[in-house]
Amino acid sequence: MMGDIPDDPPRWWQTRWFVAAAALIAIVPLIWPEIPPLVDLPGHMGRYRVQLSLDAAPWLSQWYNFRWSLIGNLGIDLLIIPFAKLFGLELGVKLIIMAIPALTVAGLLWIAREVHGRIPPTALFALPLAYCYPFQFGFANFALSMALALCLFALWLRLGRLRRFRLRAAIFIPASCLLWLCHTFGWGVLGVLAFSAEMIREHDRRKDAGSGHWFASWFRAGLHCIPLSLPILMMILWRSGDHVTGQTTDWFDWHAKTQWLLMVLRDRWLAWDVAGAALLYLLLLKGIRDPAIEYSRNLALSALFLTAVFLLLPRIVFGSAYADMRLAPYVIAIAVIAIRPRRTMSLRHAGVLAMLGLAFFLARMGGTTISYWMFAHDYRTELAALEKLPVGARVVSFVGYGCRNEWRMSRLEHLPALALERKLAYTNDQWSMAGAQLLTARYTIAGGFAHDPSQITTTRWCLREWWRPIGYSMARFPRDAFDYVWLIRTAPFDPSYASDLVPIWRSADGTSALLKVDHTKPAPDIADSELIPKRLLELRDLIRRKRAAEAAAAEKAKAAANPS
Structure with a gap:
């Protein structure tokens, strides 16, 4: 599972200060906007206001029903309670949102460090995915859970490398529950990543002992992942309540899935964003064909497992749309950090790759900063109306x-x-x-x-x-x-x-x-x-007649069943 740690001192992109600097650079686009310009985020902020102000503004309860319940989608809903007390609601939300790309960048680099022994220069190309399309869409709890899942996966790998399995179980039983509470998706992805990593580790261990059978590795990997399984009970409680609604539908829409793969960096400028995605796919192709770089078996298997989940996921899960779209950027990110230089690559060549990766990261962050500045101007213009609203x-x-x-x-x-x-x-x-x-x-x-x-x-x-x-x-x-x-x-x-x-x-x-x-x-x-256009009026009338006929038939059947 682990690459051999070379004896030479770490290069600049493999140091702790670089990881810290990259995490700080990732928050730069969010510094200027007062409200992070993510599509759904203002809607979530309205919900946070209701949950925090029901006692101070009782009229809100006449308009909205707010009820705490155990659901796998409570990340910022819970965090905003202390953050709002300390910083106010808007600044509190902004600080939490700023932490998401920073944690994503740190998590990706940490995983790369644990798997390869040193951060490979190619890993820098994955960092712009901290501002992937699901984050831009404002899936806030989801994005937070994915950032945490990446960091937790890195910790899982580290404790496995150190063979601290009891400590790992003690940490991940509560950690998996908290991650599920943040958002179910993050917990599910952590489970997939951990299982694939354990399969490779067990297979390599058994292969060295002369018994590297994949079925035994699969079984042992499942046993290692038991500390992550407690949220299954929480999921059953959540989805078995009488209040639960929402369908799971729209399976195998290949056209939409292809679009999601092109939109992994979608923000403002189509050519710029698609070119960035194309660069990532070119790098993945080079990982297959270029003799100077290769894929880690650990993360390659993780990427394959996540790809299978992406292909099998419907567009709508439990009434929440874009379920498959949300996973696409993280499949690419894991695949990119799976790539590493072979031992035959010179330090000079590795340095050039790192500089190109850093340039790509800085260019994307610069473009996102400009884009967010423009969106922030739009927000200020429109929010001037609220000065006239009682x-x-x-x-x-x-x-x-x-x-x-x-x-x-x-x-x-x-x-x-x-x-x-x-x-x-x-x-x-x-x-x-x-x-x-x-x-x-x-x-x-x-x-x-x-x-x-x-x-x-x-x-x-x-x-x-x-x-x-x-x-x-x-x-x-x-x-x-x-x-x-x-x-x-x-x-x-x-x-x-x-x-x-x-x-x-x-x-x-x-x-x-x-x-x-x-x-x-x-x-x-x-x-x-x-x-209303005539054809829509005719359709509306047809639907009304059909519903009336169904209601009459149901009433007639009810009367026949109860003649008294």
């Missing part, structure tokens, strides 16, 4: 979006939640999925505008999406449920749809505005035929 307001928000999946996501999709976070206002962008989140919306009078994705608006009806055109949303949102309308970079719409709304703030370019509902004026009376 505390405790009932706000329906509409964010402009396109039917096409644009490479540069606006990062505004859940910005309305900052009205909840800063002004304790009702916003309609919270997820409402029992069993997957601690918070669900209970504001029934808002109807179809109570929760995500009702805040997303488009210029037209989009195929296979629940999003509504801005005109429909403006004409149909329930006026009695809301006092304010927050428009964030929406498309133009017929002014008659807002005849009962009074502008109180507007952005310089006119695409964003805060409007107040004038309850003394009647809501616009717009016919469905003006808002």
